[in-house]
Amino acid sequence: MSFFPTIKELPPDPLFGLKARYNADSRSDKVDLGIGAYRDNNGKPWILPAVKQAEIKLITSDDYNHEYLSISGFEPFLKEAAKIILGTESKAIKENRVVSQQSLSGTGALHVAGVFLKEFYYGGSKSIYLSSPTWANHQQIFRNLGLNVETYPYWNNDSKSLDLTGFLSSIKSAPEGSIFLLHACAHNPTGLDPSSEQWKQILYELEAKNHLIIFDSAYQGFASGDLEKDAFAIRYSIDQDIIKTPIIICQSFAKNCGMYGERVGAIHIINPINSTATLGAIKSQFNKIIRSEISNPPAYGSKIVSTILNDPNLKQQWEKDLITMSSRINKMRIELFNLLTHELKTPGNWEHIKSQTGMFSFTGLSSEMVARLESVHAIYLVSSGRASVAGLNDHNVKKVANAFDEVVR
Ligand code: PLP
Numbered sequence: 001m002s003f004f005p006t007i008k009e010l011p012p013d014p015l016f017g018l019k020a021r022y023n024a025d026s027r028s029d030k031v032d033l034g035i036g037a038y039r040d041n042n043g044k045p046w047i048l049p050a051v052k053q054a055e056i057k058l059i060t061s062d063d064y065n066h067e068y069l070s071i072s073g074f075e076p077f078l079k080e081a082a083k084i085i086l087g088t089e090s091k092a093i094k095e096n097r098v099v100s101q102q103s104l105s106g107t108g109a110l111h112v113a114g115v116f117l118k119e120f121y122y123g124g125s126k127s128i129y130l131s132s133p134t135w136a137n138h139q140q141i142f143r144n145l146g147l148n149v150e151t152y153p154y155w156n157n158d159s160k161s162l163d164l165t166g167f168l169s170s171i172k173s174a175p176e177g178s179i180f181l182l183h184a185c186a187h188n189p190t191g192l193d194p195s196s197e198q199w200k201q202i203l204y205e206l207e208a209k210n211h212l213i214i215f216d217s218a219y220q221g222f223a224s225g226d227l228e229k230d231a232f233a234i235r236y237s238i239d240q241d242i243i244k245t246p247i248i249i250c251q252s253f254a255k256n257c258g259m260y261g262e263r264v265g266a267i268h269i270i271n272p273i274n275s276t277a278t279l280g281a282i283k284s285q286f287n288k289i290i291r292s293e294i295s296n297p298p299a300y301g302s303k304i305v306s307t308i309l310n311d312p313n314l315k316q317q318w319e320k321d322l323i324t325m326s327s328r329i330n331k332m333r334i335e336l337f338n339l340l341t342h343e344l345k346t347p348g349n350w351e352h353i354k355s356q357t358g359m360f361s362f363t364g365l366s367s368e369m370v371a372r373l374e375s376v377h378a379i380y381l382v383s384s385g386r387a388s389v390a391g392l393n394d395h396n397v398k399k400v401a402n403a404f405d406e407v408v409r
Contacts, residue, residue: 014136014382022380030378031396033387036188036359037260038325041393046325048258050318054307057314069299071287073102073266077302080309081266085217085231085251092238097271099279101286102297106218106252107137109267113214113248114145115289116282117179121212128179128214129170131155133384135188138181138216152180155190160352160364164198171205177245179212184249185230186219186358189386193223193357199233203242213237214248221256223357225326227319244272253305255359256322262301325390329359332392339401346405361387369407377403 012020018034032043040046058064072078078100082093092098103109118124128147130138131154142149152174153166171180182202185193194202206213220230228235237243246269253264269282290297308314337354340346353361365373365385373379379400381387392400 018380018382021374025378025380027378029396029399031380031391031400033379033381033389033391033400036255036388036390038255038258038329038359038390039393041328041395043391043393043396046258048318048321050308050314050321051257051259051304053317054304054311054314057311058303058307064303066299069102069296069302071291071296072100072283073297074299074302074306076310077264077306078102078266080306081251081253082268084227084309085220085234085249085268086238086270087228087231087235090235090238092270096274097279099269099271099282099286101267101283101290102302103250103265103267103290104294104297105254105263105265106216106250107141107265108263108294109250109252109265110138110141110214110216111145112267112286112289113250114142114147116285117212117248118145118147120285121179122177126178126212127174128181129174130181131167131183131187133189134181134183135216135218150174150178154187155192155362157364160192160349160362162192162194162198164194164201167202168205171202171209171211174209174211177210177212179214180206181214181216182233184215184217184220184234185232186223186360188218188358189360189382189384190362191356191358191360191389192352192362194233196232196236199236200242203233203237207243207245210245212245212248213243214250216250218250218252219255219358220251221319221322222326222329222359225323227322238270246271253301257305257308257318258325259301259305262304263298264301264305329389332389332397333361335397336389336392336401336404339398340404344401344405346401346408348408359388359390361389363387363404365404365407372407373403377406379403 022032082098082100103112127150128142129150129152132151152170153163156163187193215234221227223230249268251266254260308318333354337350340350363385367383370381370383
């Protein structure tokens, strides 16, 4: 007799399964272009100097301890995290229209958003629209909660650019008040962001249909090296009063602080008006969700990020660190492009590798080519052809270009 008659073993998670195959590969020149984590020019994980200094400051301070945080999280972290994403001069902050809750990094923020909307947004009757393609976990985070998931066109594979027409027509044809999840910057997996003019068009159309926006901000500072530029769409929609519905922001510090495993993040709801009753009700419901699921958020990472954000010198160092990371990635984009286009004269147009931003490049390589890269060349990327450009460095970029050239021809 089986106690779990319908249970089936699932295949490994595509990304973490790839990582396991990479780890098991004994070829010394293997290259990991899979997981979205920054690596230095020697292919090693990088602890940001700002984080190192903040850790020392934190653990040597007299009031350092390992007590529980409150259910909402570490207040000095939350206050500054809201300013990082909304801007220090944010109208929404000044008008007390923001509710913030610490979450288990970006994934946890998305999960809390889903739980909250399922219960309270028109009784969960609305569908959530995700870009096609999107970060693979988006689908299962919302499907696991029983939300209805739809997609909107985003990537035009022929032109390797934004399918703006398809995107806008999806916004227009979706039922009034649907939920749209937007990548705030450094779109995963395509590395392709709307221009500021395109963003304006998208936001006006969303407002015309009263859709509710979730901004997923997992890479602020990674796309351009500049926190303000990478928050353009979020700040424009709020500061210009474009969007009249509540806005949800899911904020991660995993990538921009290199704090992947510490799970530092927040969910913010920006209410269109300052209503103490609504904001208090939202906060209490966030508290209920967090209390029942994780009791209270993890302390260590949020205290480190708070130490950085509340110390002008450390914050300045962090801003330098963001430039270090984003400019190394951009340098690698240019080198790979030059090798393919000018040196090897690899068939096809590789311009998109240079023009895409953030951690990833949607290379356009087919799943067969990706499989050959892994089996013949020990180069690992996900089957969609998305490459984590952070895995490239001066020592492996030639090998990768040669291998791309070989599988394309
Ligand atoms: N959103 C996007 C688009 C991502 O790519 C990721 C991570 O890869 C996340 C959210 C969540 O990351 P984390 O939970 O590590 O903050």
